[in-house]
Amino acid sequence: MSGSAPGEVVIEVRGLRNQFGAQVVHDNLDLDIRRGEIVGVVGGSGSGKSVLLRSIIGLNRPAAGSVKLLGQEMTTATEEQRAAVERRCGVLFQNGALFSSLTVAENTMVPMREHYRLPQPMMNRLAALKIALAGLPADAGAKYPSELSGGMVKRAALARSIALDPDILFLDEPTAGLDPIGAAAFDQLILTLRESLGLTVFLITHDLDTLYTICDRVAVLSQKHVLIADTLAKVERYPDTWVQEYFQGPRGRAAELAAHKAEAANGLVHRG
């Protein structure tokens, strides 16, 4: 979309080290994410998935290592360089992090207002567009976050995160707390947005169904670094106890089966 070849690495993490006091969360962590990919990041509780996300988007200064976002080294970037990159990233926080004093439409307009000088009617139109893209009904724009259900909050937060047409979308457990129908719809929404807006998606999740449905690659965070980052088929076979338990446990098997079934059904539909 922005004139770079597909397959170009947009997130490059090298030798990342994060530590809080004496506790080392990441040590010598490497991760590459290419343009247009949906990469799922999995790991046990406390394995530092959110910390990794925060380090990449610059909310957390790493103790060592380098983070390159869209070709820009973030650890040494000036304020302006950093802002230019941040404008091209959208972040969906775990609980939405919508501004509670603003309506959904106003929330969506915040980044537009801060970064571009746009006339109000145009912002209204763009906000309505993003709200519709996020799969919310039009009347949701006038509502306050406290009036929304959990699933709608996630969609509203998604509308805000795509307000500036980002290149990279960061999602922190987007389907946590959603019912299975809402979660499946959200997965489809991410897929649709990736297809239509050419997004690269960095996705933290515990939801095995999400992994099987939409992720191109899965990065496993364990033992303070990325154990393996590859397609699901390869990750499943990786000889590590944690990985085996994760994917071969009852939930993992169920999700895999469901994904295969869905694929088969899709195949039938397409043929018919």
Place this chain on the structure above:
Amino acid sequence: MSTGTSAGTATLQRNADGEFVAASGDWTLAYAPKLADLVADLKRKAGAGTRVDAGALGRVDTAGAGLLLDLAGKAEIRGLDDNRRALFDAVAKAQAAPAATTAKRGNALVSVLARTGAAAEQIARDGYQLLGFIGLVLATLARCVIDPRRWRVTSLAFHLEQTGLDAVPIVVLLNFLVGAVVAFLGATVLKDFGASIFTVELIGYSFLREFGVLLTAILIAGRSGSAFTAQIGSMKSREEIDAIRTLGLDPVEVLVLPRLLALLIAMPLLTFLAMLAGIVGGAVVCVFALDISTTMFVTRFHDLAAVQHFWVGMSKAPIFAFLIASIGCLEGFKVSGSAESVGTHTTSSVVQSIFVAILVDALAAIFYMEINV
């Protein structure tokens, strides 16, 4: 896909099939205002529903796609590759969704009247709720007092420390300073009448009857009343109150009574310290700035019939304590869900407590005046 960035443009052209718009350059958010003008202009010239040739486009985002779709209307957009086509389809679908109707703003005068009415109704409802809550608290208190097993001594001690002991420095300091100020003010006015000595009476009357207890009440309303609201309110928003209920416990008994009793005990003690501090503050000014000796100050103070005034002031302390604790806890229970609600109710709790304290103080002043105490 071109790599350089250049503002998007579009020109009206004509070929064998008729008129069409050739769009080129970057159609992105950064150029959106200019492009919107351009689109409006082209629509006027060629009418909506002109075919668009997008083959020479640079970068496009949703804003640009929206504008081009707007320009094309139902007509075809040519020259899109698959990715672009997906973007345009998604935007077209989103734009086709019915637009939200914006709420109509009513007449300004009507809305002022409506809000005044709503505020008045709210005050009436607050008062009604407060009376109901006070009744509930008294009933619960009566039930618990006779049953020592239900006394929550640990909780009471904790709140005594928080509301009583921890408040001592600020209460004492504030009253000391106000005492000094009142002495200075009194002396300045009374000197013209050659009656500087009456400064002692002024300080004695004002601190024993009014200032000691009122200043303490205002401080406690701001310090402990707000804390009660915030504590209970955040528990309410995290469903802890519901948890207490489902465990078969009474939230009033568990949360309100210890706070109320703590304040009922702490407030008279703090008031006593406040009176003392105010009088000492006044005395310091009298001794060092007004040439009234310590002995003279004490002698005159004795002549005040001071015990009576002391009890007038002190009698109000438990009433204030009861009201502040009740309002603080009630506002906490009114919190709903969000963190913002905790803030709103904390503010409301402080404002109401201070208002009620001053109101009751005024009523008490009239009452004591009428019965000549």
